[in-house]
Amino acid sequence: MRKIFFYLIAGSLVAGACNSSNTGKTGGQETAAAATADSVKGTPVIAFDEMVHNFGNVTEGEKVEYDFKFTNTGDRDLLITDATSSCGCTVPDWPKEPIKPGQSSYMKVVFNSAGKEGYTEKEIIIRANTKPEQVQGPKIQCTILKQK
Numbered sequence: 001m002r003k004i005f006f007y008l009i010a011g012s013l014v015a016g017a018c019n020s021s022n023t024g025k026t027g028g029q030e031t032a033a034a035a036t037a038d039s040v041k042g043t044p045v046i047a048f049d050e051m052v053h054n055f056g057n058v059t060e061g062e063k064v065e066y067d068f069k070f071t072n073t074g075d076r077d078l079l080i081t082d083a084t085s086s087c088g089c090t091v092p093d094w095p096k097e098p099i100k101p102g103q104s105s106y107m108k109v110v111f112n113s114a115g116k117e118g119y120t121e122k123e124i125i126i127r128a129n130t131k132p133e134q135v136q137g138p139k140i141q142c143t144i145l146k147q148k
Contacts, residue, residue, distance in 0.1 A: 042101075058143070094107045120142060124137035
């Protein structure tokens with residue numbers, strides 16, 4: 001009986017020591033994760049001066065471009081990693097360097113109307129270090145007139 005009691009106490013101490021050791025490691029990991037999250041405070045926010053530009057009437061085959069001005073209204077550097085459109089006829093060009101909070105820059109959008117006719121509207125989708133990571137960007141509109 002005495003041996004059983006001894007093994008129970010010894011087992012309890014070993015189990016308790018293992019649990020407290022794991023708790024200390026987990027607590028340390030959580031603390032490190034919290035410290036990392038705190039050191040990366042802030043969120044960049046991209047705000048365009050205008051969200052739509054209408055070119056009006058465009059002759060088929062004509063290339064038109066527009067520079068959309070935007071500002072980082074957040075409190076952390078903005079870094080655009082990609083910008084795409086719904087069609088290969090619309091090509092965005094964005095700054096590759098970080099935009100500091102409060103600073104402005106431009107996103108150039110070139111539209112090629114070759115092979116198109118009638119009203120068209122193309123949207124730009126932006127991927128950046130914003131929350132959410134994918135942001136609805138500006139759009140262009142025009143009416144493409146067939147060449148005579």
